Amino acid sequence: MATDNEGQPTAHARASAPETGGTAIEIRNLVKTFADGTIVAVDDVDLAIGGNEFVVLVGPSGCGKTTTLRCICGLEVPDSGSVTINGEDVTYHEPKDRNLAFVFQDIALFPHMTVRENIRFGLDMATKLSGEEKETRVRESAEMLGIGEMLDRRPAELSGGQQQRVSIGRAMVTEPAAFLLDEPFSALDANLRDRMRTEVKRLQRELERAMIFVTHDQEEAMTLGDTIVVMNDGDIMQQGTPYEIYNEPANRFVADFIGSPSTNFFSCVASPEGGRIAVESDLFRTVLDDSWPDELPEGETVELGVRPEHFVLGGDDPLFEASIDVIEPHGPNDAIYLSAGGTEMTAIETQSRVDVTDSPLPVGFDEDHVWLFDGRGRRVR
Known part of the structure; x- marks a missing residue:
């Protein structure tokens, strides 16, 4: 639901x-x-x-x-x-x-038919178009898919991507x-x-x-x-x-x-502080600049979620320190795998900004970009 x-x-x-x-x-x-x-x-x-x-x-x-x-x-x-x-x-x-036109996971082409015959198959089965009209549709679809020069080949002579184009073309021609x-x-x-x-x-x-x-x-x-x-x-x-x-x-x-690497989650206890949301975990305590939500009971156990790119590493106002376990290059960015107090987490940083020699590393996060989820997984912040 x-x-x-x-x-x-x-x-x-x-x-x-x-x-x-x-x-x-x-x-x-x-x-x-x-x-x-x-x-x-x-x-x-x-x-x-x-x-x-x-x-x-x-x-x-x-x-x-x-x-x-x-x-x-x-x-x-x-x-x-x-x-x-x-x-x-x-x-x-x-x-x-x-x-409706259905394109399946398995590329279901007839191996004994040419590309032209495979694409035209649906038209032959479901329409009363003339041969000339069918040929026009087949050629237009094949040209659009970049396989116009392959109409007389058989599926075994095509690459996987070309076979999938034929499958899509067979769906297209039926409009x-x-x-x-x-x-x-x-x-x-x-x-x-x-x-x-x-x-x-x-x-x-x-x-x-x-x-x-x-x-x-x-x-x-x-x-x-x-x-x-x-x-x-x-x-x-x-x-x-x-x-x-x-x-x-x-x-x-x-x-x-959604997201890769995945969102990091920290189990916390939430309580109101000056009308705002104070959250405390085994690693840190912070007060979020939001009004206390009415639907959240005081002292509720929540999970704080923060995406890897919203960690702040080596900042002046850290929440805790973490050891660097692994650094994985991801093109222009690095995935930094961290651990602290038995909790593992992943941060994203610009390439080569963090080195393993920086361990242990001060860690915080951008509090404008964190979420809170209650015990049922509902987002409350």
């Missing part, structure tokens, strides 16, 4: 379609279970997707993202709820009657209401994956069609989506723009799942 920034159900957390393009796909109160109802894969999910919006469903394995996608395209029938495409209820329609992509780049190497992300994003802009993209890779999600939908245990944890998801996580799960 969708939640607000306190972890409670709310309509505000549901994705809404942008004004441009109208609503292409809308799902309401979607529930899907397996094993006679003992496994809840999707739990009362609401989602509306604009006609030219790029939406990414992201979350760990088993969170319900692929099941949601399969319910949208008709490969799974929901237990309850509805799926609407361009205003028409298609909840119980066959996949072929939904005007669907929306594209559904289920981890289509997972089998590609890192460099090719990066290139394909850029190409798919460009393609979606040119086609001006809705795309729903499923991935477990949060970096891939953040680089692709107009709207990011973070899922866990069949529920929508949060949805918003990549910047909203990264900078304003609604709950602990989102703060932990």
